[in-house]
Amino acid sequence: MADQLPTYPITERxxxxxxxxxxxxxQSQAPLVRVQLPTGPxxxxxxxxxxxxxxxxxxxxxxxxxxxxxxxxxQKMRPVLKGSFMRxxxxxxxxxxxxxxxxxxxxxxxAMRPEIEExxxxxxxxxxxxxxxxxxxEAYGIPVSSRSICRLLGVPYEDSEFFTxxxxxxxxxxxxxxxxxxxxxxxxxxxxxxxxxxxxxxDPGDDMISRLVADYLVPGKVERPELLLTSYLLLAxxxxxTANMITTGTAALLMHPEQLTAVRDEPQLLRGAVEELxxxxxxxxxxxTRIAVEDVTxxxxxxxxxxxxxxxxxxxxxxxxxxxDPHTLDVRRRSRxxxxxxxxxxxxxxxxxARIELQxxxxxxxxxxxxxxxxxxxxEVPFRTETLVFGTVDLPVTWxxxxxxxxx
Amino acid sequence: MSPAAEPGRLLRVDHAACCRSGACSLVAxxxxxxxxxGKVLLKTARPPAHLWEAAEEAxxxxxxxxxxxxxxxx
Ligand code: HEM
Ligand code: HEM
Ligand code: SF4
Numbered sequence: 001m002a003d004q005l006p007t008y009p010i011t012e013r014x015x016x017x018x019x020x021x022x023x024x025x026x027q028s029q030a031p032l033v034r035v036q037l038p039t040g041p042x043x044x045x046x047x048x049x050x051x052x053x054x055x056x057x058x059x060x061x062x063x064x065x066x067x068x069x070x071x072x073x074x075q076k077m078r079p080v081l082k083g084s085f086m087r088x089x090x091x092x093x094x095x096x097x098x099x100x101x102x103x104x105x106x107x108x109x110x111a112m113r114p115e116i117e118e119x120x121x122x123x124x125x126x127x128x129x130x131x132x133x134x135x136x137x138e139a140y141g142i143p144v145s146s147r148s149i150c151r152l153l154g155v156p157y158e159d160s161e162f163f164t165x166x167x168x169x170x171x172x173x174x175x176x177x178x179x180x181x182x183x184x185x186x187x188x189x190x191x192x193x194x195x196x197x198x199x200x201x202x203d204p205g206d207d208m209i210s211r212l213v214a215d216y217l218v219p220g221k222v223e224r225p226e227l228l229l230t231s232y233l234l235l236a237x238x239x240x241x242t243a244n245m246i247t248t249g250t251a252a253l254l255m256h257p258e259q260l261t262a263v264r265d266e267p268q269l270l271r272g273a274v275e276e277l278x279x280x281x282x283x284x285x286x287x288x289t290r291i292a293v294e295d296v297t298x299x300x301x302x303x304x305x306x307x308x309x310x311x312x313x314x315x316x317x318x319x320x321x322x323x324x325d326p327h328t329l330d331v332r333r334r335s336r337x338x339x340x341x342x343x344x345x346x347x348x349x350x351x352x353x354a355r356i357e358l359q360x361x362x363x364x365x366x367x368x369x370x371x372x373x374x375x376x377x378x379x380e381v382p383f384r385t386e387t388l389v390f391g392t393v394d395l396p397v398t399w400x401x402x403x404x405x406x407x408x
Numbered sequence: 409m410s411p412a413a414e415p416g417r418l419l420r421v422d423h424a425a426c427c428r429s430g431a432c433s434l435v436a437x438x439x440x441x442x443x444x445x446g447k448v449l450l451k452t453a454r455p456p457a458h459l460w461e462a463a464e465e466a467x468x469x470x471x472x473x474x475x476x477x478x479x480x481x482x
Contacts, residue, residue, distance in 0.1 A: 101446025
């Protein structure tokens with residue numbers, strides 16, 4: 001009976017790093033469990049293998065315009081806009097991924113490394129100049145992410161302050177901005193992207209917008225509103241996630257000091273450490289939604305046509321059958337790919353960029369401030385457990401001679 | 409890249425299935441590259457034994473199972 005199903009999402013955590021007990025309990029029942037979403041019943045995918053199988057199954061649709069599509073918030077059904085490729089399937093989706101693939105290739109992203117390093121170093125200089133303590137999210141997590149996005153899109157240096165101010169306002173972690181201010185920033189960014197396209201048309205540079213203008217807009221393969229929407233989606237899905245991962249990843253290292261020491265002193269661990277932090281934190285915590293367009297069977301369970309699924313990266317990333325001691329943060333772990341960027345054709349398009357940003361951000365931070373520590377007791381660091389993106393946005397840190405009398 | 413290729417393993421990619429994720433080049437750069445369009449480029453079909461593990465890892469990382477590592481009969 002629908003009213004007896006466990007309601008989802010379940011958000012109550014005892015330890016911020018451990019999945020809610022009620023969620024782990026569901027995982028122990030089966031790889032697929034019926035739950036009650038705000039929009040109605042759906043299947044929660046709790047197992048790693050089931051997650052991978054279903055996310056790479058063409059019978060599972062991302063099209064939110066379909067009747068019965070599962071969502072975490074009650075919202076009006078709207079047809080998916082042209083260019084909103086996250087919500088498209090098959091060839092329509094592949095068209096936009098093909099358009100963007102070169103921009104996020106491993107080589108192209110590696111070429112951005114020097115500029116991301118420079119941005120991190122400048123921000124650390126600024127932190128050191130101002131002196132401790134500081135909220136690492138504001139001083140480092142947010143700006144590392146927003147500057148990387150400026151570089152990706154080709155926002156010229158003289159505009160980067162305007163651009164990052166509005167980008168950061170859009171995702172103001174404390175929602176301090178009135179709704180009108182957030183709407184104003186959204187309009188400012190959309191307007192700016194429009195202007196940027198015009199500018200790159202006249203004066204192209206070595207950046208994503210310039211290339212998409214020349215290869216897609218000018219030959220008429222995409223229309224202008226589509227190009228603008230696609231660019232905007234990169235900001236929407238890429239900024240807050242990466243910023244949050246930098247800050248929350250640092251928090252996790254500071255609260256597991258032996259792990260921090262290992263990463264700081266053995267830089268060859270960095271790549272694996274970033275993967276482990278992505279797995280352990282599973283910041284996109286509630287899940288990835290799809291709807292079955294045909295009956296799909298996993299093991300002895302069947303998702304019937306028209307039923308929704310919600311894949312929990314948080315549970316899949318803690319699956320005991322895949323990860324030994326899954327609830328332990330171990331930067332030396334060598335394990336199967338985590339689900340934090342999803343799986344299948346919708347795998348996060350920004351994963352290459354996010355990974356390199358995280359590697360650089362942690363490396364520079366720990367090299368520059370080797371004695372970085374919390375400026376408050378760990379129990380006073382607030383974690384957001386009820387937001388789409390799990391983590392902390394208030395991380396008071398200190399360094400250098402550890403201010404005498406500090407409460408830590 | 410592959411000197412006196414060792415017998416034993418055959419690496420294959422399904423170019424049509426490849427969704428240009430770049431995951432393989434990221435985890436096994438000695439075996440995979442990407443074209444300007446993001447499509448996978450296989451550097452060698454007969455990886456030397458010391459890269460078998462990297463090849464297996466890449467196959468696991470591929471989000472659409474477009475990479476296969478076959479064991480050749482003796
Ligand atoms: C640590 C940071 C990040 C995390 C945890 C993350 C997570 C994810 C996840 C789980 C998905 C899959 C959604 C689905 O299958 O429906 C996704 C998709 C996506 N991500 Fe990320 N992401 C991150 C960073 C970025 C960055 C830096 C960008 C761009 C600059 C980006 C852009 C996108 C886009 C456009 C999609 C949609 C892809 C598609 O549907 O084809 N993300 N991300
Ligand atoms: C896969 C399907 C997704 C779609 C269709 C989608 C679409 C969007 C759009 C259009 C916005 C802008 C909303 C606005 O400015 O009014 C947005 C905001 C946002 N997205 Fe996504 N996104 C997706 C995936 C993701 C992923 C994977 C993450 C995190 C890992 C993410 C995190 C966010 C957050 C935190 C916001 C800010 C919401 C707010 O305004 O407070 N999104 N998303
Ligand atoms: S991992 Fe798979 S989809 Fe991604 S580039 Fe390699 S072959 Fe293509």
